[in-house]
Amino acid sequence: MDEHRRSDEREEPRVAESLLEDEADADEAAAHAEHQGQGDHEDGGHDHGGMHAGHEELFRRRFFVSTALSIPVLLYSETLQAWLGFSVPTFPGSEWINPVFAVLVFAYGGVPFLEMAVPELRERSPGMMTLISMAITVAFVYSLASVVVPTASTFFWELVTLVDVMLLGHWIEMRSVRRASSALDELAQLLPDTAERITEDGDTEEVPVDDLSEGDLVLVRPGANVPADGVVEEGDSDVNEAMITGESKPVSKDPGDEVIGGTVNGDGSLRVRIEATGEETTLAGIMRLVEEAQQSESQTQVLADRAAGWLFYVAVAAAAVTAVVWSVAVAFDARVVERVVTVLVIACPHALGLAIPLVVAINTSLAARNGMLVRDRIAMEQARELDTIVFDKTGTLTKGEQGVVGVATVEDVDEEEALALAAAVEGDSEHMIAQAIRDAASDRGVTTPDARAFEAIKGRGVRARVDGELVHVGGPNLLSQLEIEPPERIEAFADDAGENAQTVVYLVREDEVLAAFALADVIRDESRRAVAALQELGVEVAMLTGDSEDVARAVADELDVGTYFAEVLPEDKDTKITRLQEEGKLVAMVGDGVNDAPALTRADVGIAIGSGTDVAVQSADVILVQNDPLDVVRLVKLSRASYRKMQENLVWAAGYNVFAIPLAAGVLAPVGILLSPAVGALLMSLSTVIVAINAQFLRRVDLSLPSLPGVAVTRESRPTGS
Structure with a gap:
């Protein structure tokens, strides 16, 4: 029941939205070591998107360099020249352009995939990197063999385009994941770098936010971000807390009200006494919670990872069957290798690896924003x-506080008049019933008259003079002391309130009961x-x-x-x-x-x-x-919408392979339809892009709720895409 309870009880929680989780072994993967430092803040602060930014930069750079190195290979490919009807001048040694540049592309753009497959193989958990490595290695070895055995056809242009497309797909994915998992970066950016601290002599000094201490008094100017959690000591303003609480309307702040670090001050100037700094602030707590969420694992992701492992064995089996069948049908030659490589390329679980992490990352971000x-x-x-x-x-x-939930009055007194009198008498009382009556009068916009000679009657209520008349407010004990009986309609009201376990207080003017108020914990x-x-x-x-x-x-x-x-x-x-x-x-x-x-x-x-x-x-x-x-x-609506999106992505990613692998194996070869490895890589990347786009549609989920008749909308969901 509780095995999912604590993410920190797992042996090694991972960042669920990272598609390169098995690549992140810096000791084993030189590629990861290269970009690890690029993703960290220089100051060592939180930068959850940094790792993804590093992966993105790695694949972006290698994609452009590899693509540039691929151009000579494409230009000097006899196959492409024949297809496209062009020719390029040859010169002594031009026959080495294809193998030399193909080796460069493989070494710079392809070897990182091999390095990142090492942890998968060591853990006996083959997956995406293993499949990609198999595909490009087969293509590379066969192409080099074609140089030694001139009778064999070359495979260089397919090799370089395969590497280029793989790098492009990874770059697109890393950019999508980084953008989707930027919730922590956005939160961290809410805090200003400096604050204006008020000194003992009343002057202000600009100090780094990290230098603030509990008890410091700071000045928050109009339009500025509140530097840390605190309490308003002076000033009044409306503060925009949408980025922290999801509340769309600015919240009025007066002396004594709490403010949250990172929120944006409105038009007024505030002096705030700091109560929490650093890791103790609300914003820091939110960041920790979001980080925990991003490191906790998804059940659906476990299923996707398992499916990727199964796909490896399916791909190997399909490739083996393809090799045997084609060898029997046409003898072992370049066409057999081409079919095998195409099967391995098509089977790469790129889209499957992206299907769940991207949805989960967007889900977490949307949840935090709402x-x-x-x-x-x-x-x-x-x-x-x-x-x-x-x-x-x-x-x-309920609100956890007493409130007026019902009022009954005599015929010649309306509810507003009764509330005005009661609020006037209770004006100096600190009792929670007094506060409830004052709040009810305020909510109805009632003007309260002046009261004089206030006096509390222990155990019975309060009394004061309003317009020269003696007015009491209190419970049944007050009526007993005054030896008066309430009118029948008020007594019936009090009986009904008592049956509902509500507290009843009476308004008495000059020994006449004018009204009764029912109080309860307000729903x-x-x-x-x-x-x-x-x-x-x-x-x-x-x-x-x-x-x-x-x-x-x-x-x-x-x-x-x-x-x-x-x-x-x-x-x-x-x-x-x-x-x-x-x-x-x-x-x-x-x-x-x-x-x-x-x-x-x-x-x-x-x-x-x-x-x-x-x-x-x-x-x-x-x-x-x-x-x-x-x-x-x-929460329920977002969970359901996210699950639907996960299922759609899984169906697309897995279903794509179900149809594509037989096609790559050549089942339609009798009718002249054959997929080259480059086209296979292109289709695989297209599947990845479709999955990424489909996940982005989750941002458009409608979390708004209809109003009930007669019930005011006190808060509504902000647009989820903002």
Whole structure:
């Protein structure tokens, strides 16, 4: 159940989107040693795309040099001269142009493939490099033999074009992978190089961001990036956090609000007290999570790697059969070697090797840009198969804070007037009920009158004078002390609220009950949309809470959640997950607290809300940067879309070989259709390009969600291609 849980428990996690994983043995592959240093930052910082940039530069350079060296071979090829109807002048020694330049092309452009096949052979795990090496080695040896045995036809132009096309294909792939796996580079670029630190005398000094310490006060000018995590001490502004949280709208920041390093300040000037620097910042944590995701292995990638190994044996067998059949049919000659080489070229699992890593890399990047940080890719793949998602109630489906969920008033008082009076009386109170009433008044845009002579009544409520009248706000104990009874309609409202485990407070003016307010943990509007959307996707939604049966039932009914577990002790949460799994369900758990950590670990997919504790985050496979249950829906949709794209690529890559290998072997030779090695290499590279383009279409997946009637859209997915 948990064997996929921790990527750091694997013996040697690898970068899943790297197509040259077996080439990365620097001790064995001189080619890798050559470009390894090119991919590293000089300062030793994070540069996840550096390795891919190094591979890209290696193949780009060798492609252009090899292509230039191939031109004389092509010009002096008698076969091409006959096909294209041209001729070139000859001179003494011109017969050596083809073998000499072909040897140069093989040594510079072809030998790296041989070097990179060594680890595959040593590990007895033949794959792409072994197949390419076999093809070009056969072509090279046969071509040199043709020089010694003049009666044999030459093979030089096919050899150089084969090497050139292979180099071109690798260059295109490395460029695609580097671009797709640039999430870490993009994140690293969010942090500015310098910051303006405010000195004790009030002046500012420009210092490197690395020199900032906890407790430093920095000035963030309009339009500048916040240099590190901190708290606003002075100023107000709107900060763009889209690159970190996925929130499309700028977030208002006032004194006391937290800001995240790497976010972009708006029009206002802020003075920020630094609370975290370096590896302790939110951005650094996100980068670590993204890196973990990029190093975790994909189940589908394992299948693709295994298929590449099988393809090697299929290719060798097909080549052997081809050699035998053609030798019997036409005797052993150059045509037999040409068929064998073409079979080996066609069988190269280039497209197969690209099919999964590129999709996974794009998937990780899209997830990060939409506020989902994937720590374990296997979990990301499993999300498509989830049939039950269990949400912790408090702080996940609800806001984890008291809010006004209902108001009842006497006939001659409307709700806005009642809220205005209650908010005025509660204006000086720090109690969470007071805050809830003030927030409700603020949300409705109610103007609050002035209150005087505020006084807290211990255990009963508060009172103050508003417009000269004595006004009380409090619970049932207040009514008992004042010895008054509420009107029938308010009493009925209070009874209903009590049955739903809601807290009721009364508004009393001059011994007359004017209104009653029902308070409860406020359900997020996003939760309603998330539950409905998941159910539409065919996923069952369940709820887990330590609250009473009445509270759990009320929230479940409100959200239309059919399964809920109430009065669950923290240590028993994971047993509920186990129970669902024993019913044969693939279960995800969504939570944010320390007591959710065991359940997050137990679940097939653990999803932590971004504001959750470090323990919860470290126990999860996926972290939602925003406190937004809708991101769970986006996670499922992205997982399903990514899997479809993987399957399409696998079908194309493997299906291509199913049809191409027999064609290369010459099954259509009786009707005059034969593939040369160069054409075989071209078709193989075309397959690779098609797979790469198909993977890029994943960027266009629609992660937006429809609104429910009467429910405001508080956040929407940003365009995935941005």
